[in-house]
Amino acid sequence: MSGPEAADGRDWRVFEATGAAPGGPPPSLLPAPPWRRFRGGPPQPAPPGDEHAALRRLGQVDAVPQLDPDSVDVVNAALLLRRPLLVTGAPGVGKSTLAYLVSRELGLGRVLEWNVVSRTTLRDGLYSHDALGRAQAIAAWRAGLRPREAEAVESPETEEQPPPALGDFITLGPLGTALLPYDRPRVLLVDELDKSDIDLPNDLLHVLENGSYEIPELVRDASDRARVRTSDPGGSADLRQGRVECREFPVVVITSNGEREFPAAFRRRCLPLEMRTPTRDQLLAIVDSHLRVRPPDAEVLVDLFVQRVEAGGTHSLDQLLNAVQLTTAGTFPTDASGRKLVEMLLRDLAKGR
Structure with a gap:
């Protein structure tokens, strides 16, 4: 790479921090480094948009860069290297808005928000399993079978209702949804990670490095495939053997108000960006x-x-x-x-x- 262009002649910068939606086809990212390429499948449909949320965060932006040139370069480096951004700065300086800026400008669809509190665990971000709801559904299914047992003796052709599917009671969280195999990266906002329990940054290491995770309940299930809900309104996804792996690593924007330091192993996997008050x-x-x-x-x-x-x-x-x-x-x-x-x-x- 020499100057502002990559080896194939394309400008390595795809993000200018204007937040202006693309006028035509959205810009495509340069290929990921070999060590950040993933093979998840089958491909998911393009995510929905959410212009209302973008308007609340950004307004009707004009072509005026909202970051200084050095910060724009850091964001572009994170996009090229497929690494999370660790964004620090004073409260209210616009750290979380950066996720919406990237999403709108690159046409990446609805931003997935994971708001972290002291009780948040890695599983909260990946998925939830409504075990109680499933137990009640199975009990109701079994109760519904009993009146038909006598009928089945008289009429062998009576069709038996299948039991409730496990996938109906599993919902992917924001992180879990972002790691689905989309052809273009999703944008994930991990807001105020410094408020988390001390173990959460370390728990995130494996997921951020490998771009994949497993849902143990589905891994143990007899069915090879399961359809689960996602964090997008009305969204669903088909999973194979309880495993999720991305195709394009998501654009991960992690914000911190600097309330504590993160482990070196975690910081190594992120690109740091300190946001200052705009000019x-x-x-x-x-x-x-x-x-x-x-x-x-x-x-x-x-x-x-x-x-x-x-x-x-x-x-x-x-x-x-x-x-x-x-x-x-x-x-x-x-x-x-x-x-x-x-x-x-x-x-x-x-x-x-």
């Missing part, structure tokens, strides 16, 4: 994208927001958007009471209330 021009572009017009006081509020961030305060982008929205709502007061409300919205989050 003044980027903040104005974000305001424009959400409100579609630039209110008269928007620049004043953006300048105030930038000053407070540069002074060492902790502030989030949604504080700025809320302040701009409030000051443009109807007959919002411009006197002391209005200024007091703006001060409340733009308060330093590091100072408690």
